[in-house]
Amino acid sequence: MRGLQYFRRSVRSIWLASLVCTFLLLAETLPVHAQQDARSVRAAFVYNLTKYVTWPQPKQNLVIGVIGDERTGTTLKQMLDQQSSGGQKVRVLLNPPDSELATCNIVYISSSETVKTGNILSGISKMPILTIGESDHFVRNGGIVGLIRSQDQIQIEVNVDALQLAGLKMSSRVLNIANVISTRGH
Amino acid sequence: MGAGFQTKLSAHKSRTFLCKLWIILGSAILPCICQAQQDSSRNLAELSIEDLARVELSTASRYLDDPRKAPAAITVIDHEEITRYGWRTLAELLRSVAGIYTAYDRTYTYVGVRGFLQSGDYNARVLLLIDGHRINENIYDSALIGTEFPLDLSLIDHVEILRGPGSSLYGTNAELAVVNVFTRRQEKAPSVQIGSEADSFTGREGDLSGSVRIKQAEIFGQASLYRANGAAHLYFPEYDSPETNHGVATNLDGDRYDHLFAVVRTGQFRVEGMLGRRDKIVPNAAYGTTFGDPRNRNVDTRGYVDASYSGDIGSNTQLDIRAYYDAYRYWADFPYSEPGSQDTVQINDAAADWIGIEAVLGHRLGRHRVVAGTSGEYDVRLRQRNYYLDQPPFFDDNRHRVLAALFGEAELNLHPKFSVNLGGRMDWYSVFGAQPSPRVAAMYLPTSKTSLKYIYSTAFRAPDPYDLFYVDQIDITSQAGKLSPEQNRSHNLLVDHAFVPWFHISAGAFQTHLYRVIEEEVDPETDSTHFVNADSDRGHGIEIEAAAHRESGWSGRTSFSWSATKDGVTHQTVMNSPSHLAKLNGTAPITRYGALGLEMLYTGPQPNYAGIRIGSSFLTNATISTRSLHDWQLSAGCYNLFDRTWSTPTGPEVLPNATVQDGRTFRFRIVYRRSSERRWTGK
Numbered sequence: 001m002r003g004l005q006y007f008r009r010s011v012r013s014i015w016l017a018s019l020v021c022t023f024l025l026l027a028e029t030l031p032v033h034a035q036q037d038a039r040s041v042r043a044a045f046v047y048n049l050t051k052y053v054t055w056p057q058p059k060q061n062l063v064i065g066v067i068g069d070e071r072t073g074t075t076l077k078q079m080l081d082q083q084s085s086g087g088q089k090v091r092v093l094l095n096p097p098d099s100e101l102a103t104c105n106i107v108y109i110s111s112s113e114t115v116k117t118g119n120i121l122s123g124i125s126k127m128p129i130l131t132i133g134e135s136d137h138f139v140r141n142g143g144i145v146g147l148i149r150s151q152d153q154i155q156i157e158v159n160v161d162a163l164q165l166a167g168l169k170m171s172s173r174v175l176n177i178a179n180v181i182s183t184r185g186h
Numbered sequence: 187m188g189a190g191f192q193t194k195l196s197a198h199k200s201r202t203f204l205c206k207l208w209i210i211l212g213s214a215i216l217p218c219i220c221q222a223q224q225d226s227s228r229n230l231a232e233l234s235i236e237d238l239a240r241v242e243l244s245t246a247s248r249y250l251d252d253p254r255k256a257p258a259a260i261t262v263i264d265h266e267e268i269t270r271y272g273w274r275t276l277a278e279l280l281r282s283v284a285g286i287y288t289a290y291d292r293t294y295t296y297v298g299v300r301g302f303l304q305s306g307d308y309n310a311r312v313l314l315l316i317d318g319h320r321i322n323e324n325i326y327d328s329a330l331i332g333t334e335f336p337l338d339l340s341l342i343d344h345v346e347i348l349r350g351p352g353s354s355l356y357g358t359n360a361e362l363a364v365v366n367v368f369t370r371r372q373e374k375a376p377s378v379q380i381g382s383e384a385d386s387f388t389g390r391e392g393d394l395s396g397s398v399r400i401k402q403a404e405i406f407g408q409a410s411l412y413r414a415n416g417a418a419h420l421y422f423p424e425y426d427s428p429e430t431n432h433g434v435a436t437n438l439d440g441d442r443y444d445h446l447f448a449v450v451r452t453g454q455f456r457v458e459g460m461l462g463r464r465d466k467i468v469p470n471a472a473y474g475t476t477f478g479d480p481r482n483r484n485v486d487t488r489g490y491v492d493a494s495y496s497g498d499i500g501s502n503t504q505l506d507i508r509a510y511y512d513a514y515r516y517w518a519d520f521p522y523s524e525p526g527s528q529d530t531v532q533i534n535d536a537a538a539d540w541i542g543i544e545a546v547l548g549h550r551l552g553r554h555r556v557v558a559g560t561s562g563e564y565d566v567r568l569r570q571r572n573y574y575l576d577q578p579p580f581f582d583d584n585r586h587r588v589l590a591a592l593f594g595e596a597e598l599n600l601h602p603k604f605s606v607n608l609g610g611r612m613d614w615y616s617v618f619g620a621q622p623s624p625r626v627a628a629m630y631l632p633t634s635k636t637s638l639k640y641i642y643s644t645a646f647r648a649p650d651p652y653d654l655f656y657v658d659q660i661d662i663t664s665q666a667g668k669l670s671p672e673q674n675r676s677h678n679l680l681v682d683h684a685f686v687p688w689f690h691i692s693a694g695a696f697q698t699h700l701y702r703v704i705e706e707e708v709d710p711e712t713d714s715t716h717f718v719n720a721d722s723d724r725g726h727g728i729e730i731e732a733a734a735h736r737e738s739g740w741s742g743r744t745s746f747s748w749s750a751t752k753d754g755v756t757h758q759t760v761m762n763s764p765s766h767l768a769k770l771n772g773t774a775p776i777t778r779y780g781a782l783g784l785e786m787l788y789t790g791p792q793p794n795y796a797g798i799r800i801g802s803s804f805l806t807n808a809t810i811s812t813r814s815l816h817d818w819q820l821s822a823g824c825y826n827l828f829d830r831t832w833s834t835p836t837g838p839e840v841l842p843n844a845t846v847q848d849g850r851t852f853r854f855r856i857v858y859r860r861s862s863e864r865r866w867t868g869k
Binding site: 037038040041043044045047048049052071079080083111136148149150152153154155156173174177 | 230231233234235236238239240241371451453454496497498502550
């Protein structure tokens with residue numbers, strides 16, 4: 001009798017294990033419920049912006065030049081390089097020389113480059129280049145888009161005058177969630 | 187002999203059961219087909235720009251970074267569920283979680299975790315936080331979770347419930363669980379919201395909240411109040427005599443609270459303040475007071491102001507700093523009457539004020555994460571007074587206390603599939619000295635869908651001023667500082683697997699060893715009591731939880747937990763410890779405008795503090811709620827749908843062995859919300 005009981009228990013255990021295995025084999029992907037690091041979120045914003053900004057003369061590649069902190073550049077490269085955005089292939093250049101900035105569609109300036117920011121912006125502000133920065137004063141200093149850390153979220157700021165000066169168009173979908181800033185008259 | 191045989195039999199059953207569990211847990215890792223490490227960054231890039239604006243960033247802090255690597259069993263409940271299930275208190279939310287149950291004695295609500303709920307400790311073994319700010323007060327260490335919880339549930343964004351010890355990061359009280367309540371981040375556009383509800387027992391609630399934006403500052407405030415007459419007649423058979431109205435307490439269940447909450451955010455700074463006051467009539471003549479006397483009441487007031495900064499220092503380092511002021515006030519009237527003598531009213535009042543500062547630094551070293559922090563707290567006042575009305579105090583104790591702590595955690599991602607989490611905290615109290623709380627966790631993540639964790643952790647509950655110094659003239663004497671911290675050593679084995687993106691199952695086995703348990707001891711000579719460090723309690727058990735969530739509105743969460751807890755000396759089941767808990771929560775869409783939320787909770791039989799068996803309970807609640815329709819939202823809930831009689835155990839302070847809970851009750855809620863969300867016209 002005892003042997004029979006053990007046999008039944010074993011069968012039941014195997015059945016339970018098999019059931020679990022079957023479910024596990026059906027598995028596909030993981031739901032992500034995590035707090036994210038600011039660098040990745042900013043990179044995702046940049047990717048979104050490539051879809052909602054229109055350049056006057058679209059090219060085959062959409063080039064993003066990243067200036068400053070190496071890890072920011074690496075994150076952008078890992079997440080966006082070779083991705084497709086609206087039929088264009090995204091290419092990420094890390095710390096391109098000043099002479100190559102004019103070939104970029106987007107110039108991303110990390111917060112470690114606060115000293116050089118003014119010089120960079122003055123050089124490219126009238127070109128059709130979307131400038132994106134991280135520092136609090138980036139858009140007030142002539143940058144177009146600021147991705148500002150506000151405690152536990154990234155807040156987007158847009159300088160519409162700088163946007164107009166660069167000859168770019170931005171979807172109202174971005175402007176609706178952004179803090180829109182005008183520096184005209186300052 | 188019989189007992190020995192029973193013990194062996196139950197041990198054999200437990201072993202058999204655990205064998206099965208191990209087979210299940212073991213089998214979870216077998217079919218793990220190698221797959222690239224989860225790349226949440228890629229998932230981020232797929233989010234819409236609106237969703238990205240809502241993504242919460244990891245802070246330096248101790249909040250969850252990646253829940254898969256969190257060294258604890260975790261359940262996260264969001265505000266959507268609070269609306270769909272119509273939870274009225276934090277206690278109702280908590281009891282839907284695996285391994286958690288509650289008891290209400292018509293004054294306070296108590297929470298039990300994994301088979302441990304000690305009557306009279308006011309939830310001192312559970313740490314309650316709002317936005318990272320400790321809510322347990324500093325006299326009784328109580329975590330207020332019923333109507334005494336000082337925050338409206340409508341303000342909650344989500345609640346993280348970490349089952350298991352958490353003292354290695356949080357210090358005292360995080361002995362059995364940490365409940366982290368996060369308030370909702372308001373819209374950037376100015377808004378106003380008015381809410382009102384009507385409950386059974388003439389309960390009525392009103393709340394008004396609004397947010398504005400002034401330059402870079404987001405300002406939000408809310409005020410609310412609640413009044414309920416409670417059950418008009420409550421019958422207590424223990425008091426059934428002609429002198430005590432035949433055991434009927436008439437209009438003695440009144441409950442009222444007032445809440446204020448405000449937060450100002452600007453850039454990386456935030457200032458948050460809260461004030462809550464709850465006034466409850468005690469209908470069951472606790473502590474031998476006069477039955478039927480409406481003067482018998484408890485008033486708790488809790489408030490704080492917390493200023494914090496959270497920002498980046500360089501590209502890999504984050505810093506969180508907070509400074510705070512906290513206050514707690516307690517007031518209770520205890521009317522006593524003796525035949526042939528004049529009635530007296532004993533007043534217990536307590537007041538605590540404390541200030542503190544905390545700094546947490548988070549740093550990423552390649553793929554590893556390190557957190558280090560320090561905190562200091564000074565109790566400006568810890569005052570307890572007892573006196574008879576219109577008489578000088580017979581007990582008046584005022585103290586200061588200093589607490590300092592250093593803590594740290596290292597998440598070492600040694601391999602894409604293997605992480606080790608080492609954490610520890612050293613607390614120093616001016617009252618009893620130093621207390622270390624180490625923790626070690628090993629995590630195996632064989633695929634992006636599966637995690638397997640082993641956690642060894644320790645935790646403590648510091649003796650509070652009530653345990654240490656309280657005296658009254660009825661039954662408690664002081665041992666004046668002769669207590670050591672109660673401690674917990676715990677082993678946890680957890681497995682979590684997502685079968686499909688919308689469905690996952692988690693299972694866990696745990697072993698808990700509480701020692702130097704702080705409990706009341708009766709002096710046989712004087713018949714008075716005092717708090718002592720008793721021997722130890724042990725417990726072990728399992729939890730299984732499955733959760734599904736579909737975008738269409740269908741969602742569900744079900745859990746089963748089994749635990750066996752024993753007193754280390756008597757080997758009897760510890761007080762208030764049900765072996766079995768089963769829960770089912772589900773929501774279903776009703777057209778595209780609303781949803782039905784159904785909750786079914788089973789709690790097995792449990793012994794009360796005296797070992798008397800309190801029967802099982804099966805509770806069903808149902809709520810219908812609408813989505814926001816032209817700025818209006820409505821909900822209607824029915825609680826204890828089948829009007830079943832159910833009770834929860836009580837402590838020795840009241841005569842009944844258990845408190846009979848409410849029968850079928852209802853709640854209707856209406857909310858009007860107006861937001862001037864700006865629409866960009868392109869001009």
